[in-house]
Amino acid sequence: MSQQIPEIAMVNGDDVSLNGEIRKKKKSKKEKKIKSDDAEIESPSKEESPSEEKPKKKRKKGSDEEGEDEIKKKKVKKEKNGEVQQNGIVKEKPSSSKQGEVDEETQEKIGAFSNFGIRPKTIEKLHAKGVKYLFPIQAQTFKPIDDGFDVIAQARTGTGKTLSFVLPLVEKWQQFPQKSGRQPIILALAPTRELAKQISEYFEAIGPHLSTTCIYGGTSYWPQESAIRRGLDVVVGTPGRILDYIRKNTLDLSKLKHVVLDEVDRMLDMGFAESVEEILGAAYKTGQPGDGEEAPNNPQTLLFSATVPPWVYQTAVKYMRKDLKKVDLVGRDRMKTATTVQHLAINCSYFDRPQVISDVIKVYGGLDGRCMVFCETKRDANELAMSSDVKQETQVMHGDIPQTQREVTLKGFREGKFQCLVTTDVAARGLDIPEVDLVIQCNPPRDVDSYIHRSGRTGRAGRNGVCVCFYKRQEERDLQKVEYKAGIKFKRVSAPQPSDIIKSSVKDVTDLLGAVQPEMVAMFKSAAEAIIAEKGAVAALAAALAHITGSTAMKTRSLLTAEEGKTTFLLETQSQLLDIGDVFKTLGRYIDRDSRNAIKGIRLCKDQTAAVFDVSDDHKDYLLSLWQDTSEAQLTVAAELPELLVSTQSGSFDDRRGGGGYGGGRGGGYRRGGGGGGWGNRSGGGGGRGRGGGGGYGGRGRGGWSGSYKKF
Template identity: 35%
Template sequence: MALLSALSRSVAGLAAPSNASRVQGRVVASARFSAAARQACFRPTTTASVSAVRASRVPAVASRLRAISSDSATAVVEGSGDDEDDLKGLVDNKVGALYADVDVDDLFGSDDEEEEDDEDHAPARGAAVPDHSGSNPDKMHVDNFPLSEITKAALKKRGIETLFDIQANVLAPALEGRDVVGRARTGTGKTLGFSLPIIESLLTSGDSRDARPRCIVLAPTRELANQVEKEIEATVPSMRTLCVYGGVAIANQERALRRGVDFVVGTPGRLIDLIQRGSLQLDNIQYCVLDEADQMLAVGFEEDVERIMQEIPEQRQTFLFSATMPAWVKRVTQKYLRDAVTIDLVGDSKQKVASTIDVMSCACSHQSRTTILADLVTVYGKGAKAICFTQTKREADEVTAALGRRMATEVLHGDIAQAQRERTLKRFRDGRFSVLVATDVAARGLDITDVDLVVHYELPHDTESFVHRCGRTGRANKQGSAIAMYTPREQYRVKTIVRETGVTFREINPPTGAEVMTASAEQASHEMALVDDDLLPYFTPTAEKILASLDSDAEARSPVEVVAAALAAISGHTEPPPPRSMLTGDVGLTTLVARADLLLPRDLLRAMSNVSRAAADGVGRIRVLEDNDGLCFDIAHEQVKPLLAAADEGALDGIGIEVANTLPKMVAERERGGYGGRGGGRGRGGRG
């Protein structure tokens, strides 16, 4: 029965491989607390001041309840007068049922408090900002920061128990009202870094709400704008948020603005359109955020940004986040931010890629690039989410078509309509397909937390794009991998990236056929496990027929072989992988290792020519092994057996030849030419 079940699952998996989907839950707010209430209810006091504190707690608690909901606060406070016990009873009866997360005793505070100086605990304006970088997780726990209980509860329901460095360092000066300039690596929680203090300030302000937005966030791309809006909505779902960008009907955005919003997040171009139409009023803006300011410059939004900044009241708090500080960003900082504090977690460090990312490089030929890409995704992606970056839209379409023959793949680039873009991203987040092929512009601002692998199908021309691409994985302190594919002609770009970003590449070879088959089998096994039991009855009759045929046919496959065949079919492999170079990934070549004392490339080629001129002419690039332990080279697959036979017979002047199952360590190749053979140029051992 176990074998029958496994076989049924294999057939079902082959027919319709299933993917686990993730459901995002909304966080429901429970309560909000005001700064006045925190001071009145939680600040330690002397015994002499207890009565004064008790007298002040009634309006303080009322203020905190007002932040929960104006309706419930009104119902609770009406008729309570100045008697704390009456108010506490009403809170317990009427509000406690609505907001079960709130401890009413905590809301009112305790009279059994120790004596302490009654000064503000926040640092004075202009004081040094406490550095939380590198703090241990306990110190970074959300309970150790001046956040309201509603915010803490929302964060914890989202699985956020600790703050990242950028969030912890920004919080204190931002809650003081300071303008903030933040620098941190991609994927380190910058969005929550500026949204947390703004949310806290709005919750505790006690200001009445009207239709006009109180916070505006400028983002360079629609994807980043969507990400920011969702982050804010998840942290404080009771506040009204709106994301605006081009490519969709502006009328819907105007209607939402008329209904009223607290946060408006958008791209500068659409924000300008709404301002010009009179739909977006900025006279009530208290907080302004420029997110990824350097990318605003990169996509040509600098004029729009400055125009919007001039429309916002001067009495505002401004946050500017930028990975780099080009001249325009510095000028905007000086012109529009006042007495700003800089939180720089990058500094002069050249290491611009997060330490949570394993960055690898893989040499390949232009002809074999697409095939090697599919193998890299299979072996290193392991069926999880992967993003492949291309330079052009045409290339993105071609790669998608090629990968689609082996794995579920979709594309994202500038020619994709906005509605389709959003459907594609949702399907990717939900795990409906595993590989997203995207251009740099289309992928700006993508925030998909569980991307395991990023592949640079072609290296970008600027290092900032490389850093941004890598930042799509290894986010939120999770581990990720990035692979840079390059041809010999692109090797200089790898060196430029190393020099300008400080990243250390781990060189890998194109996966062997055996590695690809093993990884494919593991993924197929995982897909079999995802098949719903209710689906098995539809495939059980066929599975029974297959098992019955095993008993009647002596030459039939064994049960294990039948399951193995099903796994191969599920993974899309019905034939053995063709021979392929371990050095370049080129199909039809086999990589060999030659060993002899003091062996030079010219000695190898001379010995091979004496046996077979065709074999010598078919030699590809020759690589020298470390410690002069031999040579590694490619040869046409049909020449392998004759050459091995000649070596066994001693016809190669004592040179031993063997097929490379794994690549030995080799001396770094010269920047140009290599070491002779086909494509070897004039390197050492060349025959020209």
């Protein structure tokens, strides 16, 4: 009889047909639903039929070309559903608990090894890896996997997905005949070599009685072929090299009992779809049984990922049984990233970025904290790693680095031999390095899923972490898109200031002083006494601390753009500032033209009763000498960046690039016209000299800087 592929798979409680249509599922009385810790394990009813379902419109995927109105609507909805906390994390309303989250004490009881019948020898090995109890995703998938069900599991990054499938499979295969030349019973596929190697290491650590081999490209064929000929129990690898061995009849998958696809969405998204299909075809009888047919004797299939879009289900369902179990610890929760990660955003130019990154590592990572920096391209990664502005010991890793060197680099980073790893997305997924304190993303990624996985390199296994995303003014909308789709809220912060760096560095150095052996201290006493006699005890120690921390020169930096040699001022008023023109008007009453021209990058604060702007250091004191505080307006040097009004609008009194002139609303300065009105004129469109921009200096019409009336 012909076998039929099921038309429906479940996605977060909805049904997804193979043509991509999402339908709301109508629950039947015979459907089983098991709830555990607010996460759901669902088993679809065999009596469901498409005719019983109500159609539901498919939500259109967002794109970079979404209109401003669309983003505003989405943002309003988001602010209604969540409350933005100071640390940059969205907290849902108290009445709605996050799926799968319980306090540590409760989870320790739920995840106790005794609840799962895990053997004492395995528990010893788990303790050796620092595992004291099972995390939610591990606890909730153990029984379905142990019972032989196909499983699709989704959980946030850093929650222990690798151990979720390794542990029950190792427990299932404790004792069986060891024959030379035997075919593997477990196949685990991963999108990258690094993740494949990590999975292999887990199998070797938890199940040393199983013969495990990791297969991937970039290395010699001979050792891998030799291991296959000797006989294997577990094969872990990337699709490309495994497919090579299948085509050469070197690897026989006919005896497989379990197939694991880890980070399945990335694997298919990277172009491995056809390779994965061919690999699975070597071990599966595709399709599902029809009425009266027996189910094909396919291996148990396990899919794990942090993000599982509907098209992943559509592809995977061809090889999975109807009674598959879905364990979803993310569900409809808007926040897709780990809840232990703090999300910060820093506005910084590309030129200033290397030095600011170095300072960010000092403040948020400390002297010995480990940091991962993600770049968009291999070239960017190489340039940043080689930059003299990055003071920390740094290594680079990307696809052009030979595999053997990548393994050495990753091992050194895990062991803490260097502080900073600069990399591309090759290290964004699956790698388990719990001690990473800080993740830096040099740009808002084009793909929001990339942000989720990159940020997931920190805040793992219950630890707290920080993710800092750098952006430029023109990337503000990209940042908003990440906020909406990842369900987070960035806290916009300034680049670290000298006071921040000194405070952080002194604390680290103070902690390290206690590590110096008394014998070594005695050797420096005579020199210390001489310096104290010359400079005094406090002055001498202060100078020593400054030198140790690398703070030998005080450099100011803009809170707005991180540009050196700029000071950020805060203008506070008693009246509402409707636009940048109101800021110009207020400042213009008290300062002369030279000071006005020195003001750059005006931004309104969120409450619209204050504004911030930058002034070059050589004009700072002069500006303060001219200004006189009144009951209506006060001007001070900003100590920290206030919450800003999210807008692409900024301006200066003399902005060559457009974006506001003296009295201008949305326009350029007097030299090129570039945008809205010039001196005294608040309206106008865009454009440059002679190209129909808003009125420039002295121009009242829609022309360029000469006041031309040429229209758009």
